Amino acid sequence: MIGSFAMLVVGAAVVFLLLHAIPGDAAIAALGDSASPDAIAAFRAQHHLNDPLAVQFWSWAQAALTGDLGQSISLAGGFSTAALIGGSLPNTLFVGAYALILAIAISLAGGSIAASRHGRIEDVLATSGAIVTISLPDFWLGYVLVLVFSLGFGWFPAYGFTRPGDSLAGAFHSGFLPALAIAVPMAGILSRMLRATLLETFRRAYVVSAHAMGFGRFFIFWHYVLRNALIPYVTAIGLQARYLLGGVVVIERVFGVPGVGSVMVDAAFARDYGVVQGCAVVFLLIVIATNLLVDTICGLLDPRRTA
Amino acid sequence: MTPGRATGGMWYTFRTNRVAQAGGTIIVSTLMAILLVRLLSPYGPNEKDYMSILHMPSLAHPFGTDSFGQDVLTRVVYGAQVSLIISFGGLILGGLVGSVIGMASGFWGGVLDAVTMRFIDLLYSFPTYVLALCLMLLLGYGSRSVSLAIALVYVPNFARLARSMTAATRAENYVTAARLMGQSPTRILLREILPNIAAPLLVQFSAGLGFGIILEAGLSFIGLGVQPPTPSLGVMMADGKDYFQKAPWVLTLTGVSVAWIILGLNLLGDGLRDALDPQLRRRLS
Amino acid sequence: MSNQTLSVAGSAGPAANVLQVDGLDLFLDAKGRRLHVVRSVDLDLRASEVLGLIGESGSGKTLTGLSLLRLEPEHAEITARILRIDGANLLAATRAELRRLRGRKVAMIFQDPVGAFNPAKRIGWHARQVISLRSRRTHGRATGWRAAALELLAEMDIPDGQRVLASFPHQLSGGMLQRVLIALVLAGEPQVIIADEPTTNLDNIVEQQILRLFRKMKRNHGAAFIFITHDMTVAAAVSDRIAVMYAGEIVETGPTREVFESPRHPYTAGLIRTARALQAGVRRLPEIAGEPPGLATPRTGCAFAPRCPERMSECDMGPIALARVGATGQVRCLLYRGG
Numbered sequence: 001m002i003g004s005f006a007m008l009v010v011g012a013a014v015v016f017l018l019l020h021a022i023p024g025d026a027a028i029a030a031l032g033d034s035a036s037p038d039a040i041a042a043f044r045a046q047h048h049l050n051d052p053l054a055v056q057f058w059s060w061a062q063a064a065l066t067g068d069l070g071q072s073i074s075l076a077g078g079f080s081t082a083a084l085i086g087g088s089l090p091n092t093l094f095v096g097a098y099a100l101i102l103a104i105a106i107s108l109a110g111g112s113i114a115a116s117r118h119g120r121i122e123d124v125l126a127t128s129g130a131i132v133t134i135s136l137p138d139f140w141l142g143y144v145l146v147l148v149f150s151l152g153f154g155w156f157p158a159y160g161f162t163r164p165g166d167s168l169a170g171a172f173h174s175g176f177l178p179a180l181a182i183a184v185p186m187a188g189i190l191s192r193m194l195r196a197t198l199l200e201t202f203r204r205a206y207v208v209s210a211h212a213m214g215f216g217r218f219f220i221f222w223h224y225v226l227r228n229a230l231i232p233y234v235t236a237i238g239l240q241a242r243y244l245l246g247g248v249v250v251i252e253r254v255f256g257v258p259g260v261g262s263v264m265v266d267a268a269f270a271r272d273y274g275v276v277q278g279c280a281v282v283f284l285l286i287v288i289a290t291n292l293l294v295d296t297i298c299g300l301l302d303p304r305r306t307a
Numbered sequence: 308m309t310p311g312r313a314t315g316g317m318w319y320t321f322r323t324n325r326v327a328q329a330g331g332t333i334i335v336s337t338l339m340a341i342l343l344v345r346l347l348s349p350y351g352p353n354e355k356d357y358m359s360i361l362h363m364p365s366l367a368h369p370f371g372t373d374s375f376g377q378d379v380l381t382r383v384v385y386g387a388q389v390s391l392i393i394s395f396g397g398l399i400l401g402g403l404v405g406s407v408i409g410m411a412s413g414f415w416g417g418v419l420d421a422v423t424m425r426f427i428d429l430l431y432s433f434p435t436y437v438l439a440l441c442l443m444l445l446l447g448y449g450s451r452s453v454s455l456a457i458a459l460v461y462v463p464n465f466a467r468l469a470r471s472m473t474a475a476t477r478a479e480n481y482v483t484a485a486r487l488m489g490q491s492p493t494r495i496l497l498r499e500i501l502p503n504i505a506a507p508l509l510v511q512f513s514a515g516l517g518f519g520i521i522l523e524a525g526l527s528f529i530g531l532g533v534q535p536p537t538p539s540l541g542v543m544m545a546d547g548k549d550y551f552q553k554a555p556w557v558l559t560l561t562g563v564s565v566a567w568i569i570l571g572l573n574l575l576g577d578g579l580r581d582a583l584d585p586q587l588r589r590r591l592s
Numbered sequence: 593m594s595n596q597t598l599s600v601a602g603s604a605g606p607a608a609n610v611l612q613v614d615g616l617d618l619f620l621d622a623k624g625r626r627l628h629v630v631r632s633v634d635l636d637l638r639a640s641e642v643l644g645l646i647g648e649s650g651s652g653k654t655l656t657g658l659s660l661l662r663l664e665p666e667h668a669e670i671t672a673r674i675l676r677i678d679g680a681n682l683l684a685a686t687r688a689e690l691r692r693l694r695g696r697k698v699a700m701i702f703q704d705p706v707g708a709f710n711p712a713k714r715i716g717w718h719a720r721q722v723i724s725l726r727s728r729r730t731h732g733r734a735t736g737w738r739a740a741a742l743e744l745l746a747e748m749d750i751p752d753g754q755r756v757l758a759s760f761p762h763q764l765s766g767g768m769l770q771r772v773l774i775a776l777v778l779a780g781e782p783q784v785i786i787a788d789e790p791t792t793n794l795d796n797i798v799e800q801q802i803l804r805l806f807r808k809m810k811r812n813h814g815a816a817f818i819f820i821t822h823d824m825t826v827a828a829a830v831s832d833r834i835a836v837m838y839a840g841e842i843v844e845t846g847p848t849r850e851v852f853e854s855p856r857h858p859y860t861a862g863l864i865r866t867a868r869a870l871q872a873g874v875r876r877l878p879e880i881a882g883e884p885p886g887l888a889t890p891r892t893g894c895a896f897a898p899r900c901p902e903r904m905s906e907c908d909m910g911p912i913a914l915a916r917v918g919a920t921g922q923v924r925c926l927l928y929r930g931g
Contacts, residue, residue, distance in 0.1 A: 205707030
């Protein structure tokens, strides 16, 4: 736990340093090239841009701990960064979790079928399918899905996202295609990994022993094979977190989901470094939290640890 | 157990492994297309023909034309070259830096290892596009920055892999023998350890090359990567998305091309990994 | 090429035999080659009888044992004239029928007890599954398993059954796990138990405990055993009859006492010589020179001939059939032909 917190702090510091090393004056970026020197000076004073970097970071961190991530410099009306990110975070989390669940469902089914029907047609199809899906760029897949299911069949909206706060059903409906676009390549990776683990588990002595005791094949698959393949599988999911959230950033743009990724990209275009930094730290937080969750689950699953 | 035999065995298995061959064929044909496009294609990559805007795929234009009347297929081949170079450059850099860090960490262990790996873990904990985006802001847009962003994203992958493999190989007898004989660490790393960990690193390289292309495409797609008029695959897809409803083939076919190239890279990586497996098992037994 | 199919158990008819194996062959497909690993094995077993199947590693004894439950590996092929457990034809059985037979009519005790349990589940879970399975088969519903489990554990001289039931496999010692495994096997009340080197991985004290348990099982439960081992002394301690395997073939069978006091086959004689020397604490053990033939080498004549002190030129000529010796014994050796 402490390690994770330390990582978060160091990560925030690194992002901070990186962004402040950017050439170009934030004040000029915000006020425009023709701003008067007085205005620039006032801006800099107001935002403490003249203080030493360490002091700037410290005051940022202090404020961050209380939930104040500073003001967005660029947006009119001066939205607070925290509010900006906070408002968009649920959408990102929703789509991310949705994608994860879809990926798990697809890969569990695909990997299990491929492993149980090892060498047969189902296995060949599943394995080929997996390697093809891994090769697809997720944002491109998003467009293809829109082409087929939105413009083609008209089942799902092509663009836009209903916030879960407004309508949960609407969120599930409008979020399906974006989540699927992220989920499919990830499912490919996970199902290959699961298949390999399952095949290896099939050969274990306790599987032969279970057969000798007269247990049924599905029973053995569920309790002996799948159960013991879960830990490597869950660990693999944890390792995919950075790719999952990476995909979320781009997919949000493709489908117009107003999530943290969208905010971050907009801020990047506007040179609003404070917001970019805030978003980066929030993403880091999500990944760290996911890793903690994965570790906890693995701990619960592993009999050696619960003992 | 001589070092370097791992790579030798890899060549042999490549010759017999069908998956690797399939991948290799795709890649080689892509490279051929890239090299010969100037001869094979009647069009230039930026040759605009306002009489043939947004034409559907036909014999004259197998991939159709875009909003400037440019032949999509030709642009795809040129774009593939750009994207491949960017990804390759990034992977080489990231691979070298990451491998060096990982090998040092795995070889010497101790505090250096612990601290370094923490930083590597931190780097790995950033979502890919977030990391890339921050770097693009820092360095400005353009091909070179995208390459560096890809490098940064892949440093932790190589570092972790190199570290665990180095730590495992370090315990082997021939390494201990070399150390007892007084060989300098650099020499040991280069002569004893590196040849034996090269193969998995190569597999990682092949897979990373594919994702590097996706990263470049994604960044250029949202406008934060390669800038037009340079025809990278991502730029072309960004272009294609603007008139997606009217002329979906530009984006779709470009994406298919991207997927095709990455499929080749993945198959190659898979084949290499299969070639690796029996040797790995033999070495670890 | 045919063997005189004499029932090892004597002249009693098939009805008295709980296990009938006639002409069992097992072929392994490895790297494009077909290896003849088990060659025309005959085994018969009566209720409450213990057969010690002796052989060194590679003799095919484990695969023979697995075949009796149709648990042969994926790339193996089994053929036999007869393969029956309590009348049920194992060769013709469907997957569902085999599943019903396993654990109930025929059960297996494995060499590595740790590998026999699901590492993710507690012992109590295992016990419950096995006992419920039996209950469902006999009574049609699952009855109170915990009491039955504790009773079985107590019978196996396992103290503190509650704690054991609550433990995970990795928390118990090898000896303890073996006893638990035996208890679970007994829960199914099988008619034939195949024990594959059950004491090999255990130290001597524990080994003696387990052997005591086996004798108890034989007395109280009337199960028939095949006790597979490479250790002659262990086999002698529990078996009524002995069958010796070499290079995939049965080379000698007979009542334990007879085989030990007057071994017929030169291989058996060599094994017993070594075992006696080991027991007597002799420093330099008498060896049988040479190695068993590889599985892939083609064979004419006796497989043991290259190492046999009694070798004759005729030994290499052709396959040698089993010959009757004594009242109920058999031996595959030209020294005893026409017996």
